[in-house]
Amino acid sequence: MNALAEAFEKLPGIGKGVYAPADFEAVRKIVHQTAGIVLVPGKAMLVYSRLAPLVRNTGCGTFAAYVKRIEADDSERRRAICALTTNHTFFFREDHHFDHLGTEVRPGLLKRASAGEQVRIWSAGCSSGEETWSIIMTMLGSDRAAAARLGGLDFLLLATDIADHALETAEAARYRVDSLNAVPSELRRAWMRERDGHATIADEARALVRFKSLNLLGDWPMARPFDVIFCRNVMIYFDQPTKDRLVHRFAQQLAPGGHLYIGHSERVTGPAAQMLTAVGPTIYRKVAA
Ligand SMILES: C[S@@+](CC[C@H](N)C(=O)[O-])C[C@H]1O[C@@H](n2cnc3c(N)ncnc32)[C@H](O)[C@@H]1O
Structure with missing residues (x-):
């Protein structure tokens, strides 16, 4: 049988x-x-x-x-x-990624944004948004005046998923407070409004994000390169040729020096391996052209 x-x-x-x-x-x-x-x-x-x-x-x-x-x-x-999608996710999942983003990548990106350059981040396979908001809170830090500054600059996070029901939750930006344990308390205080057992992400943070429905296997309408791409715990559902093709497309879509964060059980394989250097566990940097 x-x-x-x-x-x-x-x-x-x-x-x-x-x-x-x-x-x-x-x-x-x-x-x-x-x-x-x-x-x-x-x-x-x-x-x-x-x-x-x-x-x-x-x-x-x-x-x-x-x-x-x-x-x-x-x-x-x-x-x-x-x-048939699996949308399991949580705030500050694989928190070493956010430590790296906050300490190694954020200062350079804020400097570039302040100098008038465009800064773009992509949360690919964002599910119900916990990853997206973890990235945004990390980029903002706990200083609320920073949001006002960043809001006036050319800074944007694109968050995409194939699952519309997950995107709706992500865009509503409202979560049960018992799902917030991993959110650092200073970020929670700065960017979440808590009421009746739920927390809503502050408008200033929400203004920095665009949610879009996107099948990663299809065409990508984004012409400009990204400085940071998070695609975590999405490729685990794909076969090896699909993973190789996808990670190669991510590498092509990254700006030189840009960073790719993937899930803990995922690897960079195939042609992308020539374009990306590991700079931490499941963290890759695109080599300069
Ligand atoms: C397990 S969740 C991961 C969420 C988040 N990135 C994390 O690590 O916590 C996987 C997400 O990938 C999305 N996904 C699966 N196949 C996809 C595809 N072909 N295109 C876009 N998103 C896809 C699913 O809808 C789901 O929300």
């Missing part, structure tokens, strides 16, 4: 007429081709539980009918892919 048949044997009480191995295979292929995400046979139950509400809501009745629907209907395919 192959791994997929075995995974289906373990699915509790789901009729093959409703959800069969061929349906999983079809979803797996669509998600891989569209978003790069690899679904192994062990994810058969996850695919069922995430897509079953969509199968019901569309009136499709069976996964086979739903597969036909997403093959033909772009917006339903998009909904299905969003439902």
